Ligand SMILES: Nc1ncnc2c1ncn2[C@@H]1O[C@H](COP(=O)(O)OP(=O)(O)O)[C@@H](O)[C@H]1O
């Protein structure tokens with residue numbers, strides 16, 4: 001059962017730059033209108049659809065006076081500030097011609113790392129979807145500094161799919177799906193139709209972008225799928241030029257790759273998604289082997305299981321949890337500051353009094369254990 005109130009199916013569709021623009025660095029009306037028309041037919045059937053659309057830099061660089069897609073950050077940001085407006089204008093015009101309204105949402109990573117802003121974004125998008133609007137999300141390229149970027153819209157789309165509790169993520173690109181190798185390099189490569197697990201072979205097969213305007217290539221698409229899988233969301237990867245692709249993807253019979261998490265895999269709820277993908281850990285806790293076994297079973301972490309504490313963090317901060325070999329085994333929200341934890345580490349339960357604080361250093365509701373996820377997120 002979905003967590004959002006509406007009973008309609010929610011679909012997040014991600015469209016790459018090459019699927020919206022021409023080789024010369026202009027919006028391709030033909031490509032964009034086909035995508036919009038497909039979204040409209042899903043809307044007509046009662047689906048709620050959110051688009052994550054790339055293309056701002058690709059659509060703007062020529063008007064900035066650049067012959068090719070720029071490589072400097074300032075020029076890319078300037079191009080995006082031109083292209084984003086042009087993209088939205090083209091989307092809005094076409095959606096309105098079908099009687100639908102589109103809205104623009106530009107996000108930066110810091111909007112998500114702050115829990116209040118994360119919830120705020122969710123509430124806003126829920127209002128839009130409930131009222132039949134098509135939100136169109138992109139990274140706010142013009143104001144984002146490199147260090148704090150999502151970087152690619154593939155992983156952004158998976159994070160947004162988790163945020164809105166989508167039923168499916170559809171990633172459209174310039175390729176038919178995930179192949180055993182980049183088919184541009186090896187024409188013998190085979191298309192994988194269904195993937196239930198991201199194996200090391202799949203990780204290795206995922207290469208760089210195929211076009212001059214693509215950003216993340218297959219690498220970032222696999223990262224996106226892992227985030228979706230860990231959140232219990234099925235994904236589809238297919239070619240934007242295949243006729244009726246979005247509709248077919250949703251119905252389950254499109255040419256492309258379906259990524260389906262195991263039914264009984266542990267899914268990250270909204271709070272754990274925030275901890276895992278957005279929070280930005282501020283310190284580290286090293287735990288005993290016994291405490292590690294408890295974390296594997298998703299049990300709370302008690303001070304008695306803590307061996308070392310490093311970094312300076314406040315009560316309520318997210319910390320990395322490591323085992324005695326230094327491997328990260330999970331993440332969690334600390335009920336204590338680093339200063340307090342250093343004092344109480346190793347305390348048995350009978351030493352924990354009401355004055356000290358809660359018995360658990362990390363409550364199991366605030367814990368993400370890497371080994372329990374459908375797909376590794378590191
Ligand atoms: N294993 C693989 N299977 C399919 N495509 C791959 C693979 N490895 C690398 N690629 C490349 O990834 C490209 C798609 O990524 P990208 O260029 O970033 O597209 P977009 O702009 O749609 O996000 C394909 O055109 C292909 O050349």
Ligand SMILES: N[C@@H](CCC(=O)OP(=O)(O)O)C(=O)O
Nearest residue numbers: 017054055056057152153215
């Ligand atoms: N935010 C950037 C796109 C980033 C990106 O991931 O691009 P792509 O690989 O084409 O999906 C833009 O709008 O130009």
